[in-house]
Amino acid sequence: MSGKALQTLIALVVAGIWGAGLGLAHLRGDMWFIDRVEATMTDLRTVIRGQKPAPDVVTIVAIDDEAVSQTGSYPPARAKLAELIDAIAALKPKVIGVDTLLIDPGPAEGDQRLVQSLAKAPVVLAAAAVFPQGQQRTQNDAADPLSGVPDAERFLLPLPAFGDVAATGVVNVSTDRNGTPRLVPMLFKSGGDIEASFPLRVVSIAKGVEPAVEPGRLLLGDEIIRTDIGQGLPLSFYGTRGSISTISAADVLAGKLSRESIENRIVVIGTTVTGGGDVFPTPFDPVLPGVEVVSTAITHLMSGGALIRDHTVRLVDAGFAAALPVILVSLLAWRRNAIGLIAALCVVLAWFALNLAAFFNGVWLSAAVPLVAAIPPALAFGATQLWIGRRRAQHFAEQSKLLQQVQAPGLGNWLARNPDFLAAPVRQDAAVVFVDLSGFTGLSETLGPNATRELLNGFYQLVDEEVAASSGSITSFMGDGAMILFGLPASRPDDALNAAHCCVGLCGRTRAWLDALPEAVSSRIGFKVGAHFGTIVASRLGSGTRQQITATGDTVNVASRLMEVAASNGAELALSEEILRAAGENADPFKSGVLRGPLETRIRGRAGSIAIWLWRGKASDSARGQIEISK
Structure with a gap:
């Protein structure tokens, strides 16, 4: 085997091992060190895709600046919250979700008033999971349906008086290193206790079915919800705040509520007040209210539209991570000049076009993993070939100089041309x-x-x-x-x-x-x-x-x-x-x-x-x- 062939073989083996190793880590969900790159690439693809209309299945009742001004307090008194629920329940919604924690007792009269209101309609109250060091830690086992489910230190549940008349769901979301909520875990565990997420509990009540859990997916009756590691539901944002139908709580309390906006719909009560703190940065809005994030997840579960990233998609990512560096190194070795570089660039552009097309069709293929797998080996191989080429050119120059010492300079130069x-x-x-x-x-x-x-x-x-x-x-x-x-x-x-x-x-x-x-x-x-x-x-x-x-x-x-x-x-x-x-x-x-x-x-x-x-x-x-x- 020639020296050049041996160099290429070694480069291909190293590139394949590197890519396969990253692909395996991606399958296990251990790619936190490139999370920021993937987040940026996902935001870019989302912006390129553009905003889209949200299915008309959820109405948000926002406790906004006007409502706080009208009620005179934030958070609103339990009696005012009860009044708000009574007005909504009177118009026969499928289910009411209350995206605010009710874990501390208030005035006895107000709490009693709220208990009576909660009994008038199907209601899901928010709970929260508390994690060690404030981080959701997961471990992945593809054969275990509960593998990777966020393991909480404890749950912050509504007061027992409220929990006796309403269902509960955990409102935590999973954010990336940019703070953007990418996933909403569908299940949480703490010790031996399993709690459904707020969106999953709301939708299961709205559909009248109990969710079944399988590896990489949830079953809501005949509907299959494909989930990522830890039963996470990837989010596909619709646009800026207000993309999901929103009504001010002040209008509800003032009786300015149409039946069409409530009847047979899911209604989510949540905070959008300025300075409330429950906001997240997204590709379309730097301060999207948390209630709209959970409402986005509810809409996905009701009507589809969530991004798909499950074990199968991650296998495809792993395949690209293993194949792309080998292909690029092969092309650079095939033509160690501009032709090889252009061919490698065309392969990268073709892969990116495929990745973008998949994203537009709701499949979340990783952009960061194949790039991180492909670029370092390609750059290393290219730099090595450049170094070898310079050494070879230097050698040829020395040989040419030696030839000129042996052969007549004029004749040697003429013969070269x-x-x-x-x-x-x-x-x-x-x-x-x-x-x-x-x-x-x-x-x-x-x-x-x-x-x-x-x-x-x-x-x-x-x-x-x-x-x-x-x-x-x-x-x-x-x-x-x-x-x-x-x-x-x-x-x-x-x-x-x-x-x-x-x-x-x-x-x-x-x-x-x-x-x-x-x-x-x-x-x-x-x-x-x-x-x-x-x-x-x-x-x-x-x-x-x-x-x-x-x-x-x-x-x-x-x-x-x-x-x-x-x-x-x-x-x-x-x-x-x-x-x-x-x-x-x-x-x-x-x-x-x-x-x-x-x-x-x-x-x-x-x-x-x-x-x-x-x-x-x-x-x-x-x-x-x-x-x-x-x-």
């Missing part, structure tokens, strides 16, 4: 220069490998600098010499002149370099240079895995042999009539030395003779004497 360069041989005019150290082989036998290497490196450096300054290309270093081309990657009019500059510069630099060496070394070696101009065959030679750019042909052979001519005639440089003519017979480079010729000279291995010129620098003229030319 034009990969088909010299894929087929090319015939063209070029100037060819050879330079070589004489006597070096014998010297190297006594110097040893390290000293020989240092000596050659010094020579190669000066050759490289002179060639680069003259716009030439070193096609190869050959032992103690080099082959240089002027005319690649393309021929130029000044190739011959550039070669002339290079030849003279090489002679001067090499002479100075030799003079700087210890006498024991410099006295044993010299140098020679040959140059010719003509047609060459440039090509890439070698196998499919290793190729080198080089030039072949008669021009190359003549230039190489001209080094022998220079050496045999005591000159530093031997150049052909062709390169001198192409560079210009009065070329400036040669004015720094003595140029003699033309001389007809035979070249070893070649029929006939050619006209050549010999050159040496003025600095070496007195030391080496006059040139003797053999014809």
Whole structure:
């Protein structure tokens, strides 16, 4: 398995384990640490869905500012509450819910008056559950219908006199970390006691059925209510305050009450007075009265419309949590570029569209769990690939730099931009220069490998600098010499002149370099240079895995042999009539030395003779004497 494949496999395994772990925690309801993210995403989806009309099954009788002003007290006196219930009961509601705690005794006359009123109609009184540290703690067991039901320290129940004539229901709701009521638990327990919630008790009386409890759902007769962990009913808010039909208690006490608003309906009496404190923030209203929250739950139980999030929905969430990070990492590994990133983004957008569509249809799929499962592995994999890519790019840069040290920089750059360069041989005019150290082989036998290497490196450096300054290309270093081309990657009019500059510069630099060496070394070696101009065959030679750019042909052979001519005639440089003519017979480079010729000279291995010129620098003229030319 390649390194890249192994990296991808490890990333996929880690992403799958991470996602599956979060999905399992979500099934158990242990994702409190992302509760705020889910709350924000749920608010966003709710706002996008928009407000909707509430089914007309509940009427709220609000103890508002006007009612408190009229009665003169808050909370209202028991006698006034009894009067309010009497007026409502006279119009035959299905059930009256009183969303206010009656746990403390009041004036005996008022309490007695209220007991008499409670007996005139089906009434459900509010109770409250008290939890340790004020938090509802649940434990989930999918096989136990009462698993996860909020376990209270105790219940605050209405006074026994009231409880004897009316039913009770717990009004607690379950809020998220933003304080928004997301769920209304349908059942509460304390020790061995089980209490129904206020909405469930109201609806069971209104429907005339006793609720049955099963894992993940409640049965109200033939109707199935799908619930979340702890038998919680998810809320789907209708809009701002007043979305559920609301009447002021002041109007009821004043006799301004129509039969249509009460008869055969559920009526909930609750507080909306300013400063009453019983308010909650929701996506549509930052101060929605608590009575409207419980009335929303009652409406859901009566007419449907609650969000659905049960064990099955959580299983779907867990599936997305396990699959989404694997898919994203796979796409990023499939195309480690913009295509892979766009494909991953499309998958996320498709998932979000599916999530939004499900929410609009009343299915509460988690938005936070799959995102938290998918984003960290995708970011980690992407960051790792970016880091590896940068390391690889750095490695390639170092390799390219090394290649430029081995291959001619100009040719290497050209080949990088034009990969088909010299894929087929090319015939063209070029100037060819050879330079070589004489006597070096014998010297190297006594110097040893390290000293020989240092000596050659010094020579190669000066050759490289002179060639680069003259716009030439070193096609190869050959032992103690080099082959240089002027005319690649393309021929130029000044190739011959550039070669002339290079030849003279090489002679001067090499002479100075030799003079700087210890006498024991410099006295044993010299140098020679040959140059010719003509047609060459440039090509890439070698196998499919290793190729080198080089030039072949008669021009190359003549230039190489001209080094022998220079050496045999005591000159530093031997150049052909062709390169001198192409560079210009009065070329400036040669004015720094003595140029003699033309001389007809035979070249070893070649029929006939050619006209050549010999050159040496003025600095070496007195030391080496006059040139003797053999014809």
